[in-house]
Amino acid sequence: MKITILFILISLLLVYHYIILLKDKRYNKGILNAGDITLNDFKGIIIFIDKSTDLENFYYFKKIKKNIHKEINSTVVAIDLTENELNVNWELINRLKVENIPSLMYVDKLQSHLLISFNDDLVEKNPKPNNIAKIAIQNYRRINKE
Amino acid sequence: MIFLSIILGIIYLKSGITKSKKIYQFYIAIGEYNLVTDKYLIHLTTILVSLEITISIGYFLFLNNLIFFSISLILQLFYILILFKNKTKNFEKNCNCFPLNVPKEISLNTIISNIFLFLLIIINYSVLI
Numbered sequence: 001m002k003i004t005i006l007f008i009l010i011s012l013l014l015v016y017h018y019i020i021l022l023k024d025k026r027y028n029k030g031i032l033n034a035g036d037i038t039l040n041d042f043k044g045i046i047i048f049i050d051k052s053t054d055l056e057n058f059y060y061f062k063k064i065k066k067n068i069h070k071e072i073n074s075t076v077v078a079i080d081l082t083e084n085e086l087n088v089n090w091e092l093i094n095r096l097k098v099e100n101i102p103s104l105m106y107v108d109k110l111q112s113h114l115l116i117s118f119n120d121d122l123v124e125k126n127p128k129p130n131n132i133a134k135i136a137i138q139n140y141r142r143i144n145k146e
Numbered sequence: 147m148i149f150l151s152i153i154l155g156i157i158y159l160k161s162g163i164t165k166s167k168k169i170y171q172f173y174i175a176i177g178e179y180n181l182v183t184d185k186y187l188i189h190l191t192t193i194l195v196s197l198e199i200t201i202s203i204g205y206f207l208f209l210n211n212l213i214f215f216s217i218s219l220i221l222q223l224f225y226i227l228i229l230f231k232n233k234t235k236n237f238e239k240n241c242n243c244f245p246l247n248v249p250k251e252i253s254l255n256t257i258i259s260n261i262f263l264f265l266l267i268i269i270n271y272s273v274l275i
Contacts, residue, residue: 017192
């Protein structure tokens with residue numbers, strides 16, 4: 001009886017973990033490198049993250065992206081500030097006026113607006129991913145109304 | 147000796163849940179040990195995490211089955227062997243979220259802790275039968 005329970009449990013866990021891992025891999029594959037981005041037609045929210053800490057904060061930014069993506073097109077761009085600086089598309093970074101990493105920007109055909117900087121007091125008080133996504137969506141709507 | 151089973155159950159459950167919650171980080175950490183090719187890494191990661199949680203439940207059910215004992219012993223032996231094999235290496239992409247089995251830097255303490263756990267499994271089984 002006990003062995004049967006364990007057998008059923010491990011079968012369920014194997015399927016569950018396999019699916020979760022596949023989803024995580026797919027999300028990671030979707031993260032763009034700063035050197036590769038071409039955003040001429042992009043309209044939506046970009047989550048800029050620091051590549052050197054992306055593994056540490058993997059689930060944090062994944063959750064933010066998931067919550068935002070339910071309502072607005074979004075993508076994650078990892079910027080590597082520790083390695084060869086030539087790999088970073090500085091022209092685009094400057095044109096989008098990215099001043100802080102990590103940050104969330106609303107981009108509409110290279111017109112950019114800062115939605116969230118992780119230096120903000122509001123973010124520091126409640127840094128939960130759901131809250132970050134909520135503030136980003138609110139700011140996005142406010143900008144679109146103006 | 148029910149106490150020993152519960153202790154082992156708690157250790158495996160805590161370790162398994164941490165790996166399950168951060169399975170992608172565990173996948174990257176195990177990948178750095180170069181045990182299998184990328185194609186099979188997802189399978190290995192899934193098996194290791196699922197096994198650990200199942201083993202913990204087995205301990206909470208006070209299972210003294212030989213197959214269960216062998217599987218938990220093989221899993222622990224697997225971790226000891228990969229620690230020995232990689233004892234001089236330093237892993238860059240490791241988040242150090244799993245210091246017991248796949249640490250960022252392998253120390254003597256880590257190896258001793260794993261051997262101690264291996265011995266606990268043997269003692270627990272020999273007492274339960």
